Amino acid sequence: MMLLIDDPDFIAVQEATRYARASEVALPSALGWGTGLYPITKVGYCDLGAGTRQGYAAGYSPWTSAEYLACRAGTQVYISATGSDSSGAGTIGSPYLTANKAIQVANAAGQPATIWFAAGTYTRSAGGGFINAPGATTLPTVPLCLMAYNGIVKFGCNDTYTWTADATYTNTYKITRSSAGSVYNPFLRDRFGNAVMYTKAASAAACNARPGSWYTDNVTVYVNPFDGAAVTDATASVYLTSDTFAINWGTAPQHFFVDSNDEASAWDIMGSRVKMFGTAYAASPKILAMRRVSARYASSTSSDYWNGFGFDNWWGLIWLEGCYAGRASADCFNFHNTLGTQPLYAVTLNCRGVDCGVFGSGSNNGLTLHENVIGIDVAGRYEYNQGGTLRNINTSKMLAHGSTFMSDRGDLYLSGGTVPPTEVGTLNTAQIWLSECVVSPSGPTSYGINVGTGGAVYVRNMPTLGGRIFGSVSTWL
Structure with missing residues (x-):
C-alpha cells in the first residue's frame, strides 16, 4: 500500500521522530523570569539535522495573547507601495500609500488595529518607513499590529536615482x-x-x-x-544615515506586533535599524513582538553606531522570533533598560545574527543584554561578529538553550578595542545559563567563555567547550 504524505499514520511517525529528538529544559529559578505575566515554564528545540535546530517555548506565546488577538479583531487598514494617501480608502482594493497615513486612521478609530502591508518596496521618497523617514511623523496611540502579506515587504533607507x-x-x-x-x-x-x-x-x-x-x-x-x-x-x-524603521514611543508605549500572514511573507529592513525605545515606561507592562523580520546593512558611520535590532526602556516583554540581523555597524541584537526600575523580559527564538561591526568600531556583539534585562535565547545562531558574540553586561540574566555562538573576531586586534575573540562573556554581575549550546571559537587562543569579575556562567550538558575558559564557570542540572 502506498503511504501518502497526508496519511495519519505517516504523520504520527514523523511527529514521534521529531519529538524523540527534542530537548527541553526548565527555566532556572535564579533567572527570575516573570512567570506571572508571561508564564513560560520550559524551552526546547528539535534537532533537524545538518546543524539546524528549531526552538520553541512552552506555556506562553504572544501570538495567542489577548493583546495580539485584539489587534487582529480591531480596525483593519491596508497600504501598498502603489497606493495613494489622497485617493485611497485604506481598503484592500483601494489602499493607502504610507504607514504614516494608516497610523493616523488607526489612531482616530481609537481601538487596537492591524495595518496590512502588501508585498513591495517602500522607499523613503514615497514616504515609506516610520517616524524618522520622510513623511512618517505620527506616533501610534493604540495597540498596533503590522501585517505583511503576499510576499516580502521591503523598507529601504535609500531612494531612487539616475546614475x-x-x-x-x-x-x-x-x-x-x-x-x-x-x-x-x-x-x-x-x-x-x-x-x-x-x-x-x-x-x-x-x-x-x-x-x-x-x-x-x-x-x-x-x-x-x-x-x-x-x-x-x-x-x-x-x-x-537616517532611519526607516524606528519608533520613539516617548512616554506612551503601546502593545506593538510586527507579523506576516503566512510563512512566505516577511519583512526586510535594509540600510537602517529596527529601533524601539521610550523615554519613560508605560503605565502597565506592554508586549513588543516581531517575527520573520530581517534588519541588514545598518549603516550609520557617526558616533551613534547602529544596531540591527535595538531596544531600550521597555517595561514588559520583547519577543523576537525568526528574526535576522546582518552587517550592522554595531550589535546585531541589543537590549537596554536604562531606566532600570521595571524588568524588561526578552525572548530571542530561532534568531540569527552575523557579521556585525562592519565599520571597525569596538564591542560589536551578536547578542547583548544590559541593565535590568532578563533574557531567553532558544536555538539562536550568532557567528562572525566583532567584540564578543554573546556579551551580557550590568545585572542582566539570560538562559540560552540549544544556541550556537561561534567564530567571533573580537575587537582587540581589528579596531584597537579591549575584547579578544570571545564567544560567551559577561561584565559586572551579569549571569548566563548555557544549556546544550555550541560554543565554537575562531581559534585556540580565542575565549570560549570569558567571565568578568562578579559575573557567572553556568553550563549544562556541554561536555566539550572549545577555546580558553576564564572566570567563574560551573555546572547546573
Missing part, C-alpha cells in the same frame, strides 16, 4: 546625494547571503583607481563598479 558617468573620474558613476553611509551591490552575495559592500575610498581619485569602491564628499556619491558595467540602482544601493 551618470563622471567626466573627470572616468571609471566612476555618480549621483547627487548627501548623508550616504554605505553602498552595497545586491547582485553580489557573501557567504551569509548578504549583499556585498563597496569599500569606501579616501577620495574620488582613489575611488576611480579601485574597482568595487565608493566615495562621498557629502554632496556627490561616486561608485566604481566591480565589473566596469554602468552603475544602476540595481547594482548600487546607497544607504543613508
Whole structure:
C-alpha cells in the first residue's frame, strides 16, 4: 500500500521522530523570569539535522495573547507601495500609500488595529518607513499590529536615482546625494547571503583607481563598479544615515506586533535599524513582538553606531522570533533598560545574527543584554561578529538553550578595542545559563567563555567547550 504524505499514520511517525529528538529544559529559578505575566515554564528545540535546530517555548506565546488577538479583531487598514494617501480608502482594493497615513486612521478609530502591508518596496521618497523617514511623523496611540502579506515587504533607507558617468573620474558613476553611509551591490552575495559592500575610498581619485569602491564628499556619491558595467540602482544601493524603521514611543508605549500572514511573507529592513525605545515606561507592562523580520546593512558611520535590532526602556516583554540581523555597524541584537526600575523580559527564538561591526568600531556583539534585562535565547545562531558574540553586561540574566555562538573576531586586534575573540562573556554581575549550546571559537587562543569579575556562567550538558575558559564557570542540572 502506498503511504501518502497526508496519511495519519505517516504523520504520527514523523511527529514521534521529531519529538524523540527534542530537548527541553526548565527555566532556572535564579533567572527570575516573570512567570506571572508571561508564564513560560520550559524551552526546547528539535534537532533537524545538518546543524539546524528549531526552538520553541512552552506555556506562553504572544501570538495567542489577548493583546495580539485584539489587534487582529480591531480596525483593519491596508497600504501598498502603489497606493495613494489622497485617493485611497485604506481598503484592500483601494489602499493607502504610507504607514504614516494608516497610523493616523488607526489612531482616530481609537481601538487596537492591524495595518496590512502588501508585498513591495517602500522607499523613503514615497514616504515609506516610520517616524524618522520622510513623511512618517505620527506616533501610534493604540495597540498596533503590522501585517505583511503576499510576499516580502521591503523598507529601504535609500531612494531612487539616475546614475551618470563622471567626466573627470572616468571609471566612476555618480549621483547627487548627501548623508550616504554605505553602498552595497545586491547582485553580489557573501557567504551569509548578504549583499556585498563597496569599500569606501579616501577620495574620488582613489575611488576611480579601485574597482568595487565608493566615495562621498557629502554632496556627490561616486561608485566604481566591480565589473566596469554602468552603475544602476540595481547594482548600487546607497544607504543613508537616517532611519526607516524606528519608533520613539516617548512616554506612551503601546502593545506593538510586527507579523506576516503566512510563512512566505516577511519583512526586510535594509540600510537602517529596527529601533524601539521610550523615554519613560508605560503605565502597565506592554508586549513588543516581531517575527520573520530581517534588519541588514545598518549603516550609520557617526558616533551613534547602529544596531540591527535595538531596544531600550521597555517595561514588559520583547519577543523576537525568526528574526535576522546582518552587517550592522554595531550589535546585531541589543537590549537596554536604562531606566532600570521595571524588568524588561526578552525572548530571542530561532534568531540569527552575523557579521556585525562592519565599520571597525569596538564591542560589536551578536547578542547583548544590559541593565535590568532578563533574557531567553532558544536555538539562536550568532557567528562572525566583532567584540564578543554573546556579551551580557550590568545585572542582566539570560538562559540560552540549544544556541550556537561561534567564530567571533573580537575587537582587540581589528579596531584597537579591549575584547579578544570571545564567544560567551559577561561584565559586572551579569549571569548566563548555557544549556546544550555550541560554543565554537575562531581559534585556540580565542575565549570560549570569558567571565568578568562578579559575573557567572553556568553550563549544562556541554561536555566539550572549545577555546580558553576564564572566570567563574560551573555546572547546573
